[in-house]
Amino acid sequence: MEKLFGLFGHPVTHSMSPMMHNDAFQQLGIDASYKLFDVKPEFLKDAVLGIRALNIVGCNITIPHKVAVMDFLDEIDDEAKEIGAVNTIVNLDGKLIGYNTDGRGYLESLVPVLTKRLTEQRVLVLGAGGAARAIVTVLAREGAQEVIVANRTLSKAKDLATLTNHDIIATTIEEAATELNQFDIIINTTSVGMSPNIEDIPVSLDKLKADCVVSDLIYNPIRTKLLIEADKRGAKILDGVGMFVNQGALSFEYWTGQKPNRERMAQLVYQKLGGTLC
Structure with a gap:
């Protein structure tokens, strides 16, 4: 049957x-x-x-x-x-x-593109929804050096940070953009840049460092504006597939x-x- x-x-x-x-x-x-x-x-x-x-x-x-x-x-x-x-x-x-399976599924896609151990990485997670929570939890459990959650509404970032059992830092996306060169991994968990709004970008990349890994959970389009701009700046990019x-x-x-x-x-x-x- x-x-x-x-x-x-x-x-x-x-x-x-x-x-x-x-x-x-x-x-x-x-x-x-x-x-x-x-x-x-x-x-x-x-x-x-x-x-x-x-x-x-x-x-x-x-x-x-x-x-x-x-x-x-x-x-x-x-x-x-x-x-x-x-x-x-x-x-x-x-x-x-x-x-x-969201957190582990994401981690299994991320690890192959890393050039150093997760324990040596400062991670910025954009967004504070359900996907962000899964990813933040698994990254913290796996010992990422530091995990920062950035959201346009700071209170939502703080809520996510306090709901986990780990030491998570909360900030705004605007503040994170001013310190972007401090991060080794940047992960977009928001819907900004998803079709049909493909010209939108969740954070300014003006201060992105060239050896950063930039990841976007969106897979429609496969290459979001965030990934296209990060690629131009020499970052390693990871799509959502x-x-x-x-x-x-x-x-x-x-x-x-x-x-x-x-x-x-x-x-x-x-x-x-x-x-x-x-």
Whole structure:
């Protein structure tokens, strides 16, 4: 009998997760399909109950449900608890267990482009939303020398900093821009620069140092204005496809116990977006 998996979010029609996961099922000979479920916030509890009723084996959770869904699960693993959000649900014989693969997925995309250990890096994270929290948490847990969260609204940056169990510094994006040459890694977790607003940039790069790693979680467009300008200044750039693929692959492993071909996943995404690896 075909196993059912899916994505809960609102909206979800733009998602490339079905393409990626259904191909992986086919490649590994797994009789399964991955569907999109557009779930409005007021129906989230009912949708989660439906996981058991419909025997959905596993789900991804995306905006705007990653925090709210935690109230309806039977168990949440420690990493997801620390992050304060869930992006993956495993249905284990009717017991719904929540995980978060965003932080580890991002880290696995970042480490290969680093020229020195994370413990020697000062990291600036732009934005204070759910993605920022996952990334800040994993970077701090892995021993980054310093993690600074910058947001246009300082109070939101402070909220994120205090919600973690680590020593995180909060500042404004404007203040961070004046000290940009102090950072080894800059990570944009905001939506600034996402299609159709492709000429927008989240922070001025006037003081960017040439050997910096500049990373953008956005993958549509693949090369955002931030990455284009950073590349011109000699920085090493990292697009958002790696995190998208890795977090999905980690979810796939939780659901099936099998490892999908991540290179193939990435190739499918790049082909769909009409671009190439940074």
